[in-house]
Amino acid sequence: MATKLSRDVYVIGVGMHRFNNERLDPTAMADVAGMRALEDAGIDFDDVGALYNGYLGGGMASGVRVAKEFGMTGIPVTHVENASATGSCAFGEAVHAVAGGRVDSAMALGFDDMNQLGGIGRSRGKSIGAEDVMLPAAFFAMWATRRMHDAGTTVETFAKIAAKNWNHARSNPMAQRQADHEITPDEVLSSTLISYPHTSMMACASGGGAAAAIVATKEVAERIAGGRPMIRVSASQQRSETYTDGHVFLGAVIGPAQMTRDTAADAYEEAGIGPADIDLIQVHDAFPVEELVYYELLGICGEGEGDGLVADGETSLGGRIPFSTDGGLTARGHPGGPTGLAQIHETTMQLRHEAGVRQVEGARTGLCHMAGAGSVCVVHILQRTT
Amino acid sequence: MTSTTVPTDPKLFRLAEGDETRPHLLGSYAPESGLSFWPRRYRCPVTHTPVTDVDLSPEGVLYAWTFLHVPRMGNISFGDSGGYGVGQIDLPEGVRIQAPLLGTTDDWKIGTKMGLTTFPVGEDADGNELVTFRFEAVR
Numbered sequence: 001m002a003t004k005l006s007r008d009v010y011v012i013g014v015g016m017h018r019f020n021n022e023r024l025d026p027t028a029m030a031d032v033a034g035m036r037a038l039e040d041a042g043i044d045f046d047d048v049g050a051l052y053n054g055y056l057g058g059g060m061a062s063g064v065r066v067a068k069e070f071g072m073t074g075i076p077v078t079h080v081e082n083a084s085a086t087g088s089c090a091f092g093e094a095v096h097a098v099a100g101g102r103v104d105s106a107m108a109l110g111f112d113d114m115n116q117l118g119g120i121g122r123s124r125g126k127s128i129g130a131e132d133v134m135l136p137a138a139f140f141a142m143w144a145t146r147r148m149h150d151a152g153t154t155v156e157t158f159a160k161i162a163a164k165n166w167n168h169a170r171s172n173p174m175a176q177r178q179a180d181h182e183i184t185p186d187e188v189l190s191s192t193l194i195s196y197p198h199t200s201m202m203a204c205a206s207g208g209g210a211a212a213a214i215v216a217t218k219e220v221a222e223r224i225a226g227g228r229p230m231i232r233v234s235a236s237q238q239r240s241e242t243y244t245d246g247h248v249f250l251g252a253v254i255g256p257a258q259m260t261r262d263t264a265a266d267a268y269e270e271a272g273i274g275p276a277d278i279d280l281i282q283v284h285d286a287f288p289v290e291e292l293v294y295y296e297l298l299g300i301c302g303e304g305e306g307d308g309l310v311a312d313g314e315t316s317l318g319g320r321i322p323f324s325t326d327g328g329l330t331a332r333g334h335p336g337g338p339t340g341l342a343q344i345h346e347t348t349m350q351l352r353h354e355a356g357v358r359q360v361e362g363a364r365t366g367l368c369h370m371a372g373a374g375s376v377c378v379v380h381i382l383q384r385t386t
Numbered sequence: 387m388t389s390t391t392v393p394t395d396p397k398l399f400r401l402a403e404g405d406e407t408r409p410h411l412l413g414s415y416a417p418e419s420g421l422s423f424w425p426r427r428y429r430c431p432v433t434h435t436p437v438t439d440v441d442l443s444p445e446g447v448l449y450a451w452t453f454l455h456v457p458r459m460g461n462i463s464f465g466d467s468g469g470y471g472v473g474q475i476d477l478p479e480g481v482r483i484q485a486p487l488l489g490t491t492d493d494w495k496i497g498t499k500m501g502l503t504t505f506p507v508g509e510d511a512d513g514n515e516l517v518t519f520r521f522e523a524v525r
Binding site for chain 2 (some may be wrong): 135142143192193197200247250
């Protein structure tokens with residue numbers, strides 16, 4: 001099912017506003033992220049052919065209002081929304097707009113504040129019904145209890161994954177959670193129990209923020225590179241769910257795990273590479289059980305072998321295949337719209353070898369995975385070509 | 387006026403009738419694929435062929451569960467209620483249901499036999515008792 005981009009597309013600029021819990025104006029943060037991406041690319045908004053805005057809240061036409069601050073150039077401005085995968089889908093739309101020849105360059109911009117979104121998971125007192133169980137905290141906790149039953153996974157493994165991501169974020173200036181000390185698994189386990197076996201320090205940081213990425217043709221990328229490493233989008237794949245045994249139709253936050261396996265297979269096929277060729281990975285780690293199962297679904301290890309990767313530190317910075325190098329949803333944060341674009345930001349910085357103390361040595365290929373309610377799964381593979 | 391019991395969502399479940407001891411979830415069956423679904427559907431998602439309305443079995447087996455203390459990534463508390471249990475229950479028809487649970491964490495183990503029951507959630511404007519559905523361990 002893998003489709004291929006009909007012409008090469010490159011990431012030429014990235015920018016972020018720090019993810020935070022300060023209830024800032026999402027459109028103001030969007031402006032910061034977008035301007036930083038333009039500055040990073042070394043271009044003006046006049047050079048951007050289309051803008052794809054990703055946001056869950058903010059109201060109708062927020063994206064157009066944001067665009068007018070950058071400049072009233074008359075380009076097409078489009079709102080993209082696909083739950084947690086919104087930013088990833090906005091990026092995908094920008095990539096395909098360039099690949100398909102609609103424009104030579106496009107910006108994807110995500111902005112949101114999960115704290116300012118209404119309705120999600122709010123207690124309704126005594127009228128709790130089936131619709132109220134559609135809470136990520138409950139849904140992924142059931143993934144966890146089933147995983148513990150099937151594979152013997154322990155709560156300590158979940159705590160180690162969360163602690164790893166908290167510690168990755170300590171050196172990320174764009175992260176929402178920046179601990180002033182090394183986080184231990186014991187500290188994660190001793191935080192508030194929110195939904196057995198998950199504690200509050202295992203839950204993703206849901207706050208605000210903004211992130212942007214600009215993509216362009218090879219010709220544009222080469223013209224502005226100025227000796228800087230070029231980062232090619234080697235795969236851009238998106239799927240919704242297919243029917244599987246034990247399918248949950250009502251109350252499922254995301255679709256079956258198979259969706260990630262299928263989308264990743266498409267991406268590997270498109271890029272012409274395999275899991276062994278990947279140097280670093282960002283995933284939808286809303287809770288650590290997700291990151292654990294994605295080790296296996298993305299083909300980094302065999303079925304049931306993910307726990308061993310954690311025990312051996314292979315998915316930590318310095319390990320064989322680092323995951324969530326910027327702290328992931330756990331600690332970098334998950335504002336909604338910008339989350340997937342933060343993954344592109346981090347991966348681009350890593351592949352340019354501009355990630356500072358978080359740098360994965362010699363990184364040349366990175367994979368970004370996001371899942372969204374609905375169900376949506378998006379996988380992008382970026383590669384350093386120079 | 388006599389008060390009666392009313393389901394919160396009559397598209398999802400019905401109350402026990404006659405000598406039945408449990409309510410039933412309202413599902414669909416696709417003859418061509420042999421698959422059953424809940425909630426009801428317009429057509430089979432696999433074969434795209436018509437489905438028929440069926441009442442699903444009121445008992446199944448617990449596939450996974452949790453107890454939700456603090457929803458919304460830890461930002462909101464249930465307060466005095468302490469939270470509630472949630473489970474996924476596999477029915478004999480091959481349908482997996484995600485629903486709230488009645489009981490305590492000691493009642494639930496993967497593989498536990500579970501039965502559908504009702505749970506009062508208030509009254510409607512006519513004074514009728516509104517009930518939603520939950521699953522409980524079968525003793």
